[in-house]
Amino acid sequence: MRTTGAAIIIFFIILIIETYVYQSLKLLVKNLSAKKARLIITIHWIIAAFCMAAFLYLQFSPRTAQPETIRTYLFTVIFAVYLSKFFGVIFLFIDDIRRFILFIARSRKAESSGKKISRSKFLNWMGLSFGGVMFGSLMIGLKNKYNYKIFTHFLGFNNLPNAFKGLKIVQISDIHSGSLKNKEAVAKGVELIMQQNPDIILFTGDLVNLVAEEFEPLKDIFKRLNAPMGVYSIMGNHDYGDYYNWDDKTPEQKKKDFETGRTVLSPLQKKNIDYLQDMQRSIGWKMLNDEHVILEKDGEKIALIGVQNITGKGKRFQTYGNMAKAYQGVKDIPFKILMSHDPSHWDTEVLSKYPDIDLTLAGHTHGMQFGIELPGFKLSPSRFMFKHWAGLYKQGKQMLYVNRGFGFIGYPGRVGIMPEITVLNLG
Incomplete structure (x- = not known):
């Protein structure tokens, strides 16, 4: 049974996931040319906007007005994208915990050096790669x-x-x-x-x-x-x-x-x-x-x-x-x-x-x-x-x-x- 409260909570979680992925992408594309970096970030937000709009459509439009085929495929895209991103974000969350621990450790020293604790590029790549593998598995699973x-x-x-x-x-x-x-x-x-x-x-x-x-x-x-x-x-x-x-x-x-x-x-x-x-x-x-x-x-x-x-x-x-x-x-x-x-x-x-x-x-x-x-x-x-x-x-x-x-x-x-x-x- 769909409820407005549950839909709002899920949508909020989606926004958190998208923010995490965006922060990771910014790190990974910073060494690319400005044009390529903008293209990758733009594609990310286009896909994100489509998925979020599709989610709102499925949640708040009358179900009887949703064609079965369209509903099924929209659900599949949303499910595959956000399940993949969710598992990818786990690596980014682990990296944030690492950064927080380092920050606490350094803050205990006399007047910290003031250097920023950067994200680990390795964990960022791991997160996005794992999410990509997950997405690929879900696409292959359609045949089963x-x-x-x-x-x-x-x-x-x-x-x-x-x-x-x-x-x-x-x-x-x-x-x-x-x-x-x-x-x-x-x-x-x-x-x-x-x-x-x-x-x-x-x-x-x-x-x-x-x-x-x-x-x-x-x-x-x-x-x-x-x-x-x-x-x-x-x-x-x-x-x-x-x-x-x-x-x-x-x-x-x-x-x-x-x-x-x-x-x-x-x-x-x-x-x-x-x-x-x-x-x-x-x-x-x-x-x-x-x-x-x-x-x-x-x-x-x-x-x-x-x-x-x-x-x-x-x-x-x-x-x-x-x-x-x-x-x-x-x-x-x-x-x-x-x-x-x-x-x-x-x-x-x-x-x-x-x-x-x-x-x-x-x-x-x-x-x-x-x-x-x-x-x-x-x-x-x-x-x-x-x-x-x-x-x-x-x-x-x-x-x-x-x-x-x-x-x-x-x-x-x-x-x-x-x-x-x-x-x-x-x-």
Whole structure:
């Protein structure tokens, strides 16, 4: 939810970043000819002015009046430019700390020599170079938005009924239909899912970005998903339309929603949710809204539980789900799988109140669509927001798997964290 206060704070941070970069550029071009120096500084401020104007346009013009393609590309440019500059400025900030320490040390001497403590050209070059590498990575990452990767895991459970040993689950999450413009690439992703020969397909929420209509162009493609035991889905935070400016909500109600962290659905918003769920049912997906199904095979049973969005992040995301309602009636089932969009729910409720939930499947984080993943090592800014943000986690006998997302939102790309199709083999 956009607020004027947050926009002003972000804009102020942008101005600080631009000031830092400008001071660095002045040092680096001072040995060039006056003409070349002016050209470089002018180009810097032209790009800066464009980015700041674009930011103000995105924040303060009605979102419904912003063409989707233009909005996406403007966001991409702003995101890439200022994320790159932010990391570059870190080096400049380190240099300022160095200069401050030197200043304090010299001021303790009798009447300092009066010489200025100059910026380090090395750190200036390091900052701008690092920012350039970051910007280049983000540009290259634009090619990875449909670069689907298969993540396969074999999970062992002592209490899994014998009839279900070898069960192959394919999990997908965070499709974000409004961002997916290349239908041919999406179709290849769906084909890749079906090539895994899943016994059951589980979708853990965020089918759209803002409104249900985004799914219409892709409905026939995702209708191709099928599995012997069915395709099941739950709601993610984006699926409720909380980030859309509904005309039938008063300013007072919008303010109350933001302050309480709980959205009261307007008639139009509820209609949007109903339409989104109806479309999923029309293509054969079975919605689990705070409910469960019992899966049977050779006389043995496991429970599949699905909750609406439940968050452990306070007001940042809304909670709609009711875990107690979904759980009711499955206590005596020997093995339980939970679909819950937000992985923070595992920490705040599942582990403490439901120790017999064997496997929880979540999404939501996208791994921030940016990071590093190497064998035995993974790092992303997402880890500073979520304790569990990508892959498999274990605590005691319980497991959590966080899918990195099939689609994308905001930045239309992936750097290091690829779009994911999860294959889980139970044994």
